[in-house]
Amino acid sequence: MDARLDYFAHPAAGRALKHFMAAGKALKESALPAATQELVALRVSQINGCAACVDMHAKEAAAAGETAVRLALVAVWREATVFTEAERAALELAERGTRVADAADGVGDDVWARAARHYDEDQLTALVVLVSFMNAVNRLNVITRQPAGDYVAGRFH
Template sequence: MASRIAFNKVAPGAIEAMLGLERYLRDCGLESSLLHLIKMRASQINGCAYCLDMHAKDARAAGETEQRLYLLGAWRDAPIFTERERAALAWTEAVTRVAEGHVPDEVYKVAREYFSEKELVDLSLAIVAINGWNRLAVAFRSEPGGYRSGGR
């Protein structure tokens, strides 16, 4: 395997810009529990072990249950997710997989039932952000396991 590039050290300005988006999203008004779920779901789709490890730890630290984390990959069949969460997860999957057929009209329609225009833009920005982090972590082979929630 080729040596890893510490992308956060090589391009600190770019990483700071991405962290600026994360700061915006943290304060945008969307539920933090919802943001954790979409970060986890996109990371599952993208096969990003580093981000799955990180966001599972953060979700647990914020009070998310083990059961919901375990069932996230099968959210359509698990009755423990709210309709708003289901709309967000469907939106997450469609935006993450946009190259496979764009965002279906029905997914957009359902998302608009549960999210205001601003919320849907913010949700989309959160999906854009996690997809970016996933691609960096996968491409530069970030290793899962070392992350500690809350800087611990």
């Protein structure tokens, strides 16, 4: 499968996207735990059907020591016992933030309260920005049909 478009090859869009991707790298330095960041990025990408991002974040998480069991169970985290309460709250916020049109209240106060019990404001800010960032990157990749499978861990991190 070939991508429809190499958006980095086009001068104006490429420059804009390089700045956009720099914002993603800045998130790595946030107070939100690295494991949580990868789990959230993976789950958002699964929901959006972004093969390139699923490939990237599964490999990055594995390279950082995440277990195969936890990676396999991210898609069904509600029924899995391998995630902490904090991770479950982050995954719930990520899902609701990705599927905002599916609920009358978007991301409800109950979802926010569960996340706020586990993360301080700096971490919550990073979580919200991460969910928003991943949704944008997923859309870029899905629209242009970026292929998956060739990503090498550490390439962009």
